[in-house]
Amino acid sequence: xxxxxxxxxxxxxxxxxxxxxxxxxxxxxxxFALFTAAIxxxxxxxxxxxxxxxxxxxxxxxxxxxAIILYSLxxxxxxxxxxxxxxxxxxxxxxxxxxxxxxxxxxxxxxxxLMGVLVLVPAWVGLxxxxxxxxxxxxxxxNLMVILYVFxxxxxxxxxxxxxxxAFGKAKLAPRVSPGKxxxxxxxxxxxxxxxxxxxxxxxxxxxxxxxxxxxxxxITGMVSVLGDLLESMLKRFRGIxxxxxxxxxxxxxxxxxxxxTAAIPVFALIITQLGWLTTVGSF
Numbered sequence: 456x457x458x459x460x461x462x463x464x465x466x467x468x469x470x471x472x473x474x475x476x477x478x479x480x481x482x483x484x485x486x487f488a489l490f491t492a493a494i495x496x497x498x499x500x501x502x503x504x505x506x507x508x509x510x511x512x513x514x515x516x517x518x519x520x521x522a523i524i525l526y527s528l529x530x531x532x533x534x535x536x537x538x539x540x541x542x543x544x545x546x547x548x549x550x551x552x553x554x555x556x557x558x559x560x561x562x563x564x565x566x567x568x569l570m571g572v573l574v575l576v577p578a579w580v581g582l583x584x585x586x587x588x589x590x591x592x593x594x595x596x597x598n599l600m601v602i603l604y605v606f607x608x609x610x611x612x613x614x615x616x617x618x619x620x621x622a623f624g625k626a627k628l629a630p631r632v633s634p635g636k637x638x639x640x641x642x643x644x645x646x647x648x649x650x651x652x653x654x655x656x657x658x659x660x661x662x663x664x665x666x667x668x669x670x671x672x673x674x675i676t677g678m679v680s681v682l683g684d685l686l687e688s689m690l691k692r693f694r695g696i697x698x699x700x701x702x703x704x705x706x707x708x709x710x711x712x713x714x715x716x717t718a719a720i721p722v723f724a725l726i727i728t729q730l731g732w733l734t735t736v737g738s739f
Contacts, residue, residue: 471703478491479599479602484586487583487586488586492522492526494713495575495576496518496519496521496522496525497702497709498575498699498708498710498713498717499520499521499522499571499575500514500515500517500518500700501699501702501709501710502517502571502690502699502710503517503518503571504696504700505567505687505690505696505710506564506567506571507563507694517568521572521576524572524576525576528576528580533580533581533583533584533724534584534725536576536580536581536721537577537581537721537722537728539573540573540577540578540580540721540722540725541722541725543574543577544679544682544683544718544722547682547686548682550689551629551632551682551686551689552629554631555631555693567690570686570690574683574686577717577720577721578713578716578717578721580721581720581722581723581724581725582720582724584733585598585602585605585720585724586599588734589733589734590727590732590733590734591732591734592659592661592665592727592732593660593661593662593665594660594661598733601727601733605676605716605719605723605724606716607651608648608673608676608680608719609680609716611644611648611651612644612677612680612681612715613644613715614644614647615644615646615647615648616644616647617640619639619640619642620636620637620639622639623637624637624640625637625639626638626639628640628641628681629685632685632692633688636681636684641681644677644681645674645677648673648674648677649673649674652666653666655669656669656670668730672726672727672730673723675722675726676719676722676723679718680715680716681715682718683717683718683719684714686714687699687710688714699711
């Protein structure tokens with residue numbers, strides 16, 4: 456990485472970090488919903504490109520459709536959407552595993568566009584569900600902390616995967632989809648996530664049972680986050696592009712930054728709901 460590219464990445468990160476932190480921690484629920492919807496809509500514009508929409512009107516139109524879908528889901532039970540997301544990511548495992556075989560079944564523009572709906576919409580629903588629900592884990596009852604936690608699980612998994620993969624990454628995870636990823640990276644990332652979950656449990660004064668459940672929930676979320684990354688890589692490889700867009704100088708596009716989160720957020724939200732840590736709400 457050249458010094459110019461590195462400097463661009465750092466500058467972009469320094470600008471985006473306070474915006475993201477402010478949007479998560481300081482906006483009221485409606486403002487949070489609008490803020491996250493704007494991010495998802497930009498991601499939809501990029502997904503339209505990965506779907507095969509070659510002209511801007513088509514990409515903008517797809518983003519508008521996603522925004523309308525988000526608005527229409529305001530009164531829909533969120534847990535139903537989260538279960539749909541779990542089923543979708545289970546199916547994605549087989550799509551990624553078999554690539555390039557099977558691409559003739561999902562390679563059309565319309566099917567790839569539908570895939571974007573199944574990726575982007577549940578991520579927004581899950582994020583706002585976490586924001587709206589009542590949360591209780593150990594001595595912690597701040598639902599904003601659980602949002603930060605699921606973000607950190609993805610970041611910790613990425614960092615652990617980077618160092619483990621660099622040191623031991625010989626056996627490739629999915630060479631036809633993302634040649635840079637290795638099994639050592641996956642295990643290193645999950646080990647880091649497990650350690651992180653234990654540390655958080657201690658800080659939250661959680662019981663032994665709660666700690667074990669958080670570790671399991673976090674490991675599942677970490678594994679699913681890898682799948683989110685691989686799915687976007689598969690779509691970009693099929694489309695023949697390197698980045699989802701150039702919206703973020705030095706970082707590629709919005710989807711390049713949130714691909715893992717789109718899988719992790721709805722799955723983690725569903726798990727902690729089933730564990731009773733997140734109070735179920737009718738909608739969000």
